[in-house]
Amino acid sequence: MEQSAASNAKIEVRNLTKKFGDLLVLDRINFNIKKGELVAIVGPTGCGKTTFLNCMSKLTDTTDGDIFIDGVPADPVKHNLAFVFQEPTALPWRTVAQNVVYGMEVKGVPEKERAERLEYILNLVGLKDTADLYPNQVSASMMQRIAVARAFAVNPDLLLMDEPYGQLDVKLRFYLEDELVKLWQTLNSTVLFITHNIEEAVYVAERILVLTPKPTKVRAEVIVDLPRPRNFLDPRFVEIRRQVTELIRWW
Amino acid sequence: MSKSTHDVSNEVVVRTIVRKRLTLRSLVREEKFLYVVSLVVFFTIWHLAATRGNGDSALVTPWATLQGLYDMMSSPLGGETLVGHTWNSLRRVLIGFSIAVCFGIPLGLLLGISETASAILRPLVDVFRPMPPLAWISLSILWFGIGEEPKIFIIFLASFIPSVLNAYNGVRLIEPELYDVVRVMGGSRWDEIKQVVVPASMPAISAGLQLSITSAWMGVLAAELVSSNSGLGYIIILGMQNSDPQMVLGGMVMIAAVAWVLTASMEKIDMMLCPWRREIKGL
Ligand SMILES: Nc1ncnc2c1ncn2[C@@H]1O[C@H](COP(=O)(O)OP(=O)(O)OP(=O)(O)O)[C@@H](O)[C@H]1O
Ligand SMILES: [Mg+2]
Numbered sequence: 286m287e288q289s290a291a292s293n294a295k296i297e298v299r300n301l302t303k304k305f306g307d308l309l310v311l312d313r314i315n316f317n318i319k320k321g322e323l324v325a326i327v328g329p330t331g332c333g334k335t336t337f338l339n340c341m342s343k344l345t346d347t348t349d350g351d352i353f354i355d356g357v358p359a360d361p362v363k364h365n366l367a368f369v370f371q372e373p374t375a376l377p378w379r380t381v382a383q384n385v386v387y388g389m390e391v392k393g394v395p396e397k398e399r400a401e402r403l404e405y406i407l408n409l410v411g412l413k414d415t416a417d418l419y420p421n422q423v424s425a426s427m428m429q430r431i432a433v434a435r436a437f438a439v440n441p442d443l444l445l446m447d448e449p450y451g452q453l454d455v456k457l458r459f460y461l462e463d464e465l466v467k468l469w470q471t472l473n474s475t476v477l478f479i480t481h482n483i484e485e486a487v488y489v490a491e492r493i494l495v496l497t498p499k500p501t502k503v504r505a506e507v508i509v510d511l512p513r514p515r516n517f518l519d520p521r522f523v524e525i526r527r528q529v530t531e532l533i534r535w536w
Numbered sequence: 537m538s539k540s541t542h543d544v545s546n547e548v549v550v551r552t553i554v555r556k557r558l559t560l561r562s563l564v565r566e567e568k569f570l571y572v573v574s575l576v577v578f579f580t581i582w583h584l585a586a587t588r589g590n591g592d593s594a595l596v597t598p599w600a601t602l603q604g605l606y607d608m609m610s611s612p613l614g615g616e617t618l619v620g621h622t623w624n625s626l627r628r629v630l631i632g633f634s635i636a637v638c639f640g641i642p643l644g645l646l647l648g649i650s651e652t653a654s655a656i657l658r659p660l661v662d663v664f665r666p667m668p669p670l671a672w673i674s675l676s677i678l679w680f681g682i683g684e685e686p687k688i689f690i691i692f693l694a695s696f697i698p699s700v701l702n703a704y705n706g707v708r709l710i711e712p713e714l715y716d717v718v719r720v721m722g723g724s725r726w727d728e729i730k731q732v733v734v735p736a737s738m739p740a741i742s743a744g745l746q747l748s749i750t751s752a753w754m755g756v757l758a759a760e761l762v763s764s765n766s767g768l769g770y771i772i773i774l775g776m777q778n779s780d781p782q783m784v785l786g787g788m789v790m791i792a793a794v795a796w797v798l799t800a801s802m803e804k805i806d807m808m809l810c811p812w813r814r815e816i817k818g819l
Contacts, residue, residue, distance in 0.1 A: 342720045361722040368720035374713045378735040378812045387731075391721040419812040439721070 295320040295475045300350035303336055310336050312500035323469050323476040325486035328496030334479045338445050342368055367441035369449040373428035375420040382416035384431050388439040402438050410434045426453045444476045462489050487526045488515055495532045505532050596782050604782035622790055625756050625767040632691025633752045640699025648707025669694035670758045687759040694755035695748035702744025706737025742806040749798050
């Protein structure tokens with residue numbers, strides 16, 4: 286069996302390469318993510334951010350290279366992953382609450398705990414009043430909240446989020462960013478957060494990976510060592526945001 | 537934290553009913569009103585057509601048709617009343633339809649799920665699909681004689697293919713993202729089938745049930761017209777042999793009534809199978 290090169294990294298990405306036919310999307314990418322880290326990934330449209338997460342959760346095959354989680358090849362059956370997709374995905378035949386509880390069902394969370402966590406999480410994301418509606422009766426932003434709630438509800442060891450708040454209004458986005466940070470701190474989970482929004486990346490992340498256009502490599506890594514709660518107007522916040530923006534101007 | 541979920545989510549659930557005022561103009565546009573008008577005109581024309589001439593026309597009035605229905609319900613024809621004949625036809629349909637559905641839906645799902653199964657069985661389905669079930673009548677009588685079996689066989693054929701094809705198409709049209717929801721949670725192939733394939737194809741399966749029951753009902757009548765000594769098809773043949781339009785029309789009315797009941801029940805079943813589609817109306 287394949288084994289990682291050691292180290293206590295939560296995620297190790299080794300020479301990850303992905304081609305779609307002749308199109309080279311990910312070009313020998315390498316990076317590590319430490320246990321309990323909240324890392325944001327920013328990169329231009331179409332550079333392969335979604336593709337990377339799909340490789341990680343085995344939704345697509347990799348062309349070459351490895352992804353290790355806790356030293357073994359990434360596998361959603363073995364690892365307690367949760368994924369918030371870029372496009373909201375809810376099962377249309379389940380009500381809002383049933384959609385949220387779904388992940389816990391698959392992962393075999395005991396009935397009683399399921400109900401408690403459901404209650405908590407529905408309140409957290411503001412879906413309590415609409416719990417019994419079907420997805421075709423709720424707005425697009427609520428669909429995305431269903432996905433976020435479903436992911437949080439399984440207390441994931443590793444949370445993968447693909448531009449989760451892109452569709453939400455600013456108020457809800459700020460609120461859920463704070464919730465994400467709070468959950469991450471309480472659950473000690475490792476979070477990989479993809480976003481287009483630089484301010485959002487600086488606000489939530491401990492470290493930001495900036496990707497290049499296709500064929501994609503990691504252009505730079507920016508450490509965000511600001512205390513929390515963070516303030517958008519803090520001069521150091523503004524400085525880091527400027528720094529990441531500069532890296533992105535290169536595109 | 538003082539923030540309530542309400543100011544976060546900006547969502548409230550409200551249900552309202554819009555009231556319309558009753559005026560002559562709105563009455564004329566009212567669907568139910570036009571519905572009644574249409575029926576009254578139809579029956580009037582029917583009545584006039586039947587009473588024209590000197591009374592020996594092959595058409596009887598709506599009223600005489602109703603009386604014929606009543607007579608057939610109270611006095612037996614060929615050993616049974618109209619109710620008995622209706623039940624005979626209906627029983628055949630329910631048996632043939634149930635067998636077809638029990639085999640057809642799982643087969644359709646299997647064809648959708650497994651490429652191997654599809655490669656082996658699709659050609660067979662494609663060969664038999666274009667053949668109208670009624671084309672089998674003579675053969676089925678040769679094979680099974682003149683008892684219940686050939687009729688049930690025809691009904692089975694009539695409802696089997698729509699069940700298979702609709703379940704199959706239901707699976708094929710599932711959006712692939714729905715499987716991803718299960719996969720990233722670490723769900724197995726069986727979870728995918730149970731949680732995605734079956735519910736996602738339910739609307740198509742249900743549409744298939746409606747088609748199947750309709751064609752099963754047509755199938756039983758055709759089979760009974762050809763050879764039978766009970767059932768609604770038999771009543772019509774008997775009426776034709778006796779030159780009794782009252783009987784023929786009575787039989788036809790009963791056929792339409794049963795067809796209507798079957799369709800209405802399938803709609804009820806559809807709402808039970810796919811509650812998530814219905815709810816959207818209330819919003
Ligand atoms: N199944 C596929 N077949 C062929 N090409 C694909 C496939 N999926 C993605 N691609 C290509 O790979 C590249 C990366 O796509 P991906 O969706 O990962 O980008 P992204 O970084 O997530 O973009 P965005 O910021 O718009 O979400 C794109 O050029 C896309 O066209
Ligand atoms: Mg993407």
